[in-house]
Amino acid sequence: xxxxxxxxxxxxxxxxxxxxxxxxxxxxxxxxxxxxxxxxxxxxxxxxxxxxxxxxxxxxxxxxxxxxxxxxxxxxxxxxxxxxxxxxxxxxxxxxxxxxxxxxxxxxxxxxxxxxxxxxxxxxxxxxxxxxxxxxxxxxxxxxxxxxxxxxxxxxxxxxxxxxxxxxxxxxxxxxxxxxxxxxxxxxxxxxxxxxxxxxxxxxxxxxxxxxxxxxxxxxxxxxxxxxxxxxxxxxxxxxxxxxxxxxxxxxxxxxxxxxxxxxxxxxxxxxxxxxxxxxxxxxxxxx
Numbered sequence: 001x002x003x004x005x006x007x008x009x010x011x012x013x014x015x016x017x018x019x020x021x022x023x024x025x026x027x028x029x030x031x032x033x034x035x036x037x038x039x040x041x042x043x044x045x046x047x048x049x050x051x052x053x054x055x056x057x058x059x060x061x062x063x064x065x066x067x068x069x070x071x072x073x074x075x076x077x078x079x080x081x082x083x084x085x086x087x088x089x090x091x092x093x094x095x096x097x098x099x100x101x102x103x104x105x106x107x108x109x110x111x112x113x114x115x116x117x118x119x120x121x122x123x124x125x126x127x128x129x130x131x132x133x134x135x136x137x138x139x140x141x142x143x144x145x146x147x148x149x150x151x152x153x154x155x156x157x158x159x160x161x162x163x164x165x166x167x168x169x170x171x172x173x174x175x176x177x178x179x180x181x182x183x184x185x186x187x188x189x190x191x192x193x194x195x196x197x198x199x200x201x202x203x204x205x206x207x208x209x210x211x212x213x214x215x216x217x218x219x220x221x222x223x224x225x226x227x228x229x230x231x232x233x234x235x236x237x238x239x240x241x242x243x244x245x246x247x248x249x250x251x252x253x254x255x256x257x258x259x260x261x262x263x264x265x266x267x268x269x270x271x272x273x274x275x276x277x278x279x280x281x282x283x284x285x286x287x288x
């Protein structure tokens with residue numbers, strides 16, 4: 001196993017301008033947003049005058065989060081790499097784009113293109129579709145699963161915006177575990193699996209997801225739906241308190257059976273200045 005740090009630099013219409021005092025200042029196209037980030041445990045480098053230029057600032061008041069804004073559009077589009085995304089600041093402080101995943105999207109595309117054959121990819125907890133779009137653009141047949149109807153609709157819109165509306169992508173609104181159990185019974189198989197399980201969540205029929213209670217079942221079911229000649233498995237995580245080693249060890253069974261390589265580590269975004277990186281999550285991935 002090899003430990004890596006995957007770092008996203010400023011790309012296209014996105015850049016991390018500054019961070020510090022548990023906040024981050026980002027540019028999405030022509031719009032500046034300031035959001036909380038508990039990982040930014042260092043001083044800001046830019047003065048308050050620069051931070052005050054943000055059209056949107058996310059704050060928490062009395063346990064409730066909201067955007068304080070001036071001239072902030074409800075939605076706009078940006079180019080990120082070869083893809084296009086609708087940006088929509090949500091009440092949960094998200095924007096619909098996770099730029100730290102860019103290296104993983106490139107890696108997924110390389111695995112698909114290098115397979116030399118048709119590849120079926122399953123993206124669990126797919127949210128607004130970045131990984132699904134990267135896989136589809138690389139030529140894969142994709143099944144995108146998320147429990148949120150809003151997220152799946154957003155992902156589908158991003159596909160159309162990116163010129164991928166006619167690609168073979170199945171959009172599934174379902175709880176990930178419920179979907180996997182059914183796929184096992186149906187005998188459906190996938191050559192590549194991507195997952196981004198949250199710490200906590202609810203399915204469309206109020207199914208409960210808790211990372212510490214359900215992750216091992218998730219991994220077991222994923223191995224059952226892997227094809228006989230799989231290409232890759234990618235696990236992303238934002239659940240606080242877990243080491244990327246916990247993900248990597250769950251891929252050892254696949255490696256022992258099929259060979260291949262395991263990589264794991266941290267995911268970061270580089271500030272525009274280039275000499276600081278904001279930690280954004282962990283990952284582990286296996287490839288044949």
